[in-house]
Amino acid sequence: MDEKVIILVGGYGSGKTQVTINLAEKMKNEGKAVSLIDLDIINPYFRSREMEEYLKSKGIDLVVSHDGFTMSEAPALSPQIEGVIKYGDCQVIIDVGGDVGATVLGRFAESIDKAGYDMLLVVNVNRPFTSNVESIVQTAQFVEEKSGLKITGIINNTNLQLETDIENIVDGQKIIEKASKKLEVPVKFITMEEIHLQEAKKKITGYEILPLKIHLRPSWLQRRY
C-alpha cells in the first residue's frame, strides 16, 4: 500500500475505526508522517475523535469533520480535509462513517483520485448486513457508487469481540476470499487481537496479519457479562 491516501470503508460496525487507529499506529511506527481524517458524520458514538489524546501522544495528526463541535451532528466538513488530501506531505488515512457515509467521501473523490489511493473494504462476516458473499459484494458496490471511487482491497476484520476464536476468523476468511474473487480485488490483510496470533500462524498462511490493540472499550466492558 504505497498510495498517499488509504480509505477505510465498510458497513456500520464493521470495525473501521479500530482498524484505522491500529493501521495509523503501524504506519507511524514504520517512520511515516500520518494524518488521520475522521470523516464519520453519521453519529457521535464510538468514533476516532474519541481517541484524540491517544493519537496525539503517538504523534498522529487527527483531522476531524467539525472541530470543537463533536456532538453537534451537523453535516459540516472542515476545510482542512481537502487541504491534507491535496497538499499534505504525509500518509493520509481516512475513516469513513457507516455505509451511507460513503456519500460524504464522494465530496472529495476528485482530489483523492488525483493524490492516488487505496480504498479498503473492512468486513466482519458476523455483522448482519455482510454475513455472506452476496451482501459483501452489494456493500462494496454501494460504497463505490456513492463515493465515485473504486475498492482496491478487502480487510478481514471478522470477530465476535471477547468471544472471538480462531475458527471464527478462519470461517470469515473463507467467505471473504470468495467475495474477493467476485470483486476481483485482493484480501490485503486479516486483523485479530494479539491473543489469537500464535494459533493464526498455524491455520492461516499467505496473508498479512494486522494485530489489533482494542481501543474505545472501557474497563467495564472488558469482562464477559
Place this chain on the structure above:
Amino acid sequence: MTKMLMKGNEAIAEAAIRSGCKLFFGYPITPSTEIPEYMSKKLKEVGGTFLQAESEVAAINMVYGASATGVRVMTASSSPGYSLKQEGLSYLAAVELPAVIVDIMRAGPGLGGLGPTQADYFQITKGGGHGDYHPIVLAPATVQEMVDLTMEAFDLADEYRTPVVIAADGILGQMMEPVEFPKGSSKDLPHKDWAATGAKGREKVNVSNYCLTNEIGERNCLHLQKKHEYIKPRVQRWKSYKTEDAEFIIVAFGTSGRISETAVDLARKEGIKLGLIRPITLWPFPEKAFEGILDQVKGFMSVELSTGQMIEDVRLVVNGKVPVKFFGKQGGMTPAPEEIVTSFKAQFGLE
C-alpha cells in the same frame, strides 16, 4: 445457532421481527436511528410494512390504529421524540392496546444532547402522558438482553393488553456485542377478541375510550388500577449480584447497572461487602429484590445517569430503615467504576 455481532438498536429490531412484529412506524433520531433503518431494510422480507411517519406524534397514533386491528406493532425513538409520543401512549393505555415502544435515552431536558442518559426514568415509569396509567417498563443492560426483553415485551403486551416500553440508554443502543436469537416464544396468549378485524359474523367492536359520564370514567380508571395491581407481583424482574452477604447495596439499571457490577468487584477487593440489585423491570419496580435483605444492609446507593430519579423508588422500598445515597452522571457522561467506588466510600464514611 451461531452468534452475530450486533448493535443494540439492530438487536431490538431483529428481535421484534422474530417476535412477529409486522408493522413499524417511526421517525429517526440519534441515538435510536438504527432501529427504523433496520426495519426499513428487513421488515418487508417478512411481509411487514415499515413507514417513516411525518412526526413522532403521527407514528404513535399509527401504532394505535395498527394495534387496534390486533397486529404486533412497534415504534422507537429517543428522549425528545419519546416526549412527543406521550399523548398517544396515554391513549394506548386507556384502551388497553398492546404495543412495544422503545426509548433509547439521550440527554435532556429540552433538545439536550446526543449522549447517553437514564433521565427519562420518571417520564417512562410514572406514565409520561396524562391520566392514571403505567406501561410495563423493561430495562436491558446488554445487547443480548435487548433481544430477550424485546421478545418478552411483545408477549407481555399481548398477555396484559398494555403498552410495554423498552428503556435503554444511547450506549446500549449504539454498542455492539455478540448475540444469539432464541426461538420465538410459544407462550399461550389470550385471543384478541377485542380487535377490529372486520365485523363479519360477530358484533362490532369499538376501540375508543371517551367517557360520557363520570361514572364510566371512574369505572375505567379503577379497572386500570386493578390491572396494575395484578401485574405488579407477576412481572417483577431483576438481577442480584453478590447480595447474599452484602452490607451495602448499589441499585442501578441498564448501563449504570453494568458499570456498577465492576464497581462491586473493585470494592470487594478492598474488603468491602458491596452488592448490586439491577432492576430489569422499572415498572413494576422490583420490590421483591429487597425482601429479606433490608435487615442485613447498612445502606443503599442508587447509581444513575441522571440527577437522581429511580432513587425515589428505592427510598419507597427501603422506607427509612437505612440511608439511601446517590451517585450519578448527567448530560451524556458515564462514570468509571472507580468513581462509583470513591463516591460510595465517601458517602458512607468508609475511607
